[in-house]
Amino acid sequence: MRGLAPILVAVALLATVPLITSSNVVLNFLVTTFLIALVGQGWNLLGGYGGQYSFGHAAFFGTGAYVTAVLQVRYGVNAWLGFCIGIAAGALVGAVIGALSFRSGLKGSYFALVTLAFAEVLRIIASVAPITGAGVGTLIKLDLRPEAFQFQSRAPFYWIVLGLVGISLVLVRMIENSRFGAYLIAVRENEDTAKALGVDTMIVKLGAMTVSAMIAAAGGCFYAQYFLFIDAGIAYGPWISIEALLAPIIGGVGTVFGPLLGALVVKTLGELAKLATGDAPGLDLVLYGCILILAVAFAPRGIAGILADLRHRLRPIGPAAPASQERGNG
Amino acid sequence: MVEPLLRVEQVSMRFGGLLAVDRASLSAKAGCITALIGPNGAGKTTLFSIISGFLSPSDGSVVYDRIDIAGDPPHRLARRGIARTFQIVQPFAGLTVRENIAVGAHLSRPGRADALAAAGDVARAVGLGEMLDRSAANLTVAGRKRLELARALAIEPRLLLLDEVLAGLNPSEIRDMVPVILAIRDRGITIIMIEHVMQAVISLAEHVFVLAEGRVIAQGSPQAIASDPRVVEAYLGHGAAGRMIAAGGSHA
Numbered sequence: 001m002r003g004l005a006p007i008l009v010a011v012a013l014l015a016t017v018p019l020i021t022s023s024n025v026v027l028n029f030l031v032t033t034f035l036i037a038l039v040g041q042g043w044n045l046l047g048g049y050g051g052q053y054s055f056g057h058a059a060f061f062g063t064g065a066y067v068t069a070v071l072q073v074r075y076g077v078n079a080w081l082g083f084c085i086g087i088a089a090g091a092l093v094g095a096v097i098g099a100l101s102f103r104s105g106l107k108g109s110y111f112a113l114v115t116l117a118f119a120e121v122l123r124i125i126a127s128v129a130p131i132t133g134a135g136v137g138t139l140i141k142l143d144l145r146p147e148a149f150q151f152q153s154r155a156p157f158y159w160i161v162l163g164l165v166g167i168s169l170v171l172v173r174m175i176e177n178s179r180f181g182a183y184l185i186a187v188r189e190n191e192d193t194a195k196a197l198g199v200d201t202m203i204v205k206l207g208a209m210t211v212s213a214m215i216a217a218a219g220g221c222f223y224a225q226y227f228l229f230i231d232a233g234i235a236y237g238p239w240i241s242i243e244a245l246l247a248p249i250i251g252g253v254g255t256v257f258g259p260l261l262g263a264l265v266v267k268t269l270g271e272l273a274k275l276a277t278g279d280a281p282g283l284d285l286v287l288y289g290c291i292l293i294l295a296v297a298f299a300p301r302g303i304a305g306i307l308a309d310l311r312h313r314l315r316p317i318g319p320a321a322p323a324s325q326e327r328g329n330g
Numbered sequence: 331m332v333e334p335l336l337r338v339e340q341v342s343m344r345f346g347g348l349l350a351v352d353r354a355s356l357s358a359k360a361g362c363i364t365a366l367i368g369p370n371g372a373g374k375t376t377l378f379s380i381i382s383g384f385l386s387p388s389d390g391s392v393v394y395d396r397i398d399i400a401g402d403p404p405h406r407l408a409r410r411g412i413a414r415t416f417q418i419v420q421p422f423a424g425l426t427v428r429e430n431i432a433v434g435a436h437l438s439r440p441g442r443a444d445a446l447a448a449a450g451d452v453a454r455a456v457g458l459g460e461m462l463d464r465s466a467a468n469l470t471v472a473g474r475k476r477l478e479l480a481r482a483l484a485i486e487p488r489l490l491l492l493d494e495v496l497a498g499l500n501p502s503e504i505r506d507m508v509p510v511i512l513a514i515r516d517r518g519i520t521i522i523m524i525e526h527v528m529q530a531v532i533s534l535a536e537h538v539f540v541l542a543e544g545r546v547i548a549q550g551s552p553q554a555i556a557s558d559p560r561v562v563e564a565y566l567g568h569g570a571a572g573r574m575i576a577a578g579g580s581h582a
């Protein structure tokens with residue numbers, strides 16, 4: 001399979017971090033960063049590859065989080081099983097919202113607004129419905145056993161979220177190298193032309209939305225297990241929708257590594273800003289806004305785009321090197 | 331007589347109060363090039379959009395391969411073998427030439443490597459072999475027209491609808507393109523082309539339909555059409571044919 005090696009190398013390198021340091025600050029920072037990278041990868045599949053810019057990935061993230069939490073707390077379902085059901089539920093919500101909005105022919109900013117509206121509706125329902133704990137939220141009982149998807153140290157959580165990021169990277173890479181991926185990109189580039197070439201654009205968009213929602217829901221499920229508490233504002237709040245699109249836009253939309261790169265950069269800058277400003281509330285959001293403006297204005301293809309340009313510029317030197325070696329041998 | 335591959339019968343298309351196509355009928359013989367000409371706004375592209383499924387006609391039927399396809403969605407018609415190009419070329423600008431064509435090739439080839447290889451073959455057939463790994467955004471107008479053609483060919487159509495593939499090309503580029511189109515026909519693909527370049531229509535088409543104000547006002551061989559007074563009037567205005575004959579007489 002083309003292009004899997006860099007993913008495996010990157011994941012293997014990152015997997016060594018808990019062996020080097022047991023600092024909770026470092027691991028906690030990386031776990032939340034990878035969580036954003038994961039949800040961002042979900043957004044990237046639909047937005048980056050399919051050109052359908054969602055502003056409501058909280059709908060999927062929150063569904064995953066709530067289904068995992070509520071199944072455990074209210075129905076005594078095993079956490080791992082709840083995790084899987086949560087992912088499936090998120091995918092289902094994605095398919096339903098996708099079917100409703102794509103069937104109505106919503107595109108561009110209209111699609112963004114409708115996804116935002118769906119997420120907000122879910123947030124309001126979650127903040128009043130008894131089953132979600134309404135305004136109080138849902139607390140998952142502390143039960144530090146691996147069977148309950150809870151761990152004494154942060155390292156296992158780290159490896160699990162890194163594993164999920166790894167799976168999402170491989171999945172997106174495989175899609176990129178498939179007919180479905182080619183069709184998805186064709187839809188992004190020009191929907192009418194895609195149709196004329198035999199692409200059922202409705203099915204392609206719906207498929208992308210479902211997988212995208214599935215990935216975002218996995219992030220939500222993980223969030224619930226890691227923090228053991230969710231409420232409507234956390235699960236369905238706009239913060240996660242923004243993080244989900246910010247990471248790939250900064251990192252490079254429509255690239256496999258974009259969301260991971262973007263999440264690392266955004267989160268690092270966020271932490272630095274917090275250090276510099278002494279936790280002034282909301283300042284990190286101001287920073288996010290500024291980064292987004294700068295990124296869209298000066299690097300519309302993100303960090304991955306800048307790296308690709310650099311590599312392109314360096315390429316002419318590449319073929320010359322083996323030639324000189326041959327001469328040396330002769 | 332052999333049943334034509336495509337028969338458009340009494341098709342009308344209404345946009346609110348505007349009747350863009352008015353009971354138009356035409357047919358395309360299998361393995362031939364049929365041209366559709368007419369002044370701007372005559373409804374040619376609308377008719378193409380109906381045949382390729384982008385518009386559902388208000389009235390009438392479109393019989394392709396003995397089946398009424400009017401109203402079927404474009405992706406399904408593409409799978410049945412109807413390909414179209416767009417008058418305003420629409421490359422997938424972010425992709426290379428090869429990747430552009432591969433989207434079409436994927437229709438019958440699920441595998442990525444297969445589709446990319448087939449894309450290379452199609453590109454060479456239309457003279458884009460050198461540009462395979464160039465970004466589609468960097469092509470010249472002539473290159474984009476060829477790409478548009480290649481992408482449509484990649485779905486391996488039986489019927490190819492060409493919407494002004496020669497428009498915007500200079501005379502030498504048109505001369506280069508004519509044999510490409512003839513070669514496509516020689517592979518057995520039926521072609522209907524909308525074209526303004528009369529020189530090309532005369533050298534390419536076996537049969538010509540003339541559309542004016544949504545109606546088919548004349549049809550026949552290219553030579554007969556070129557001298558048909560109704561056609562001259564459709565382009566140049568009422569009475570133009572008479573004035574031309576009179577002017578021609580005084581010169582003689």
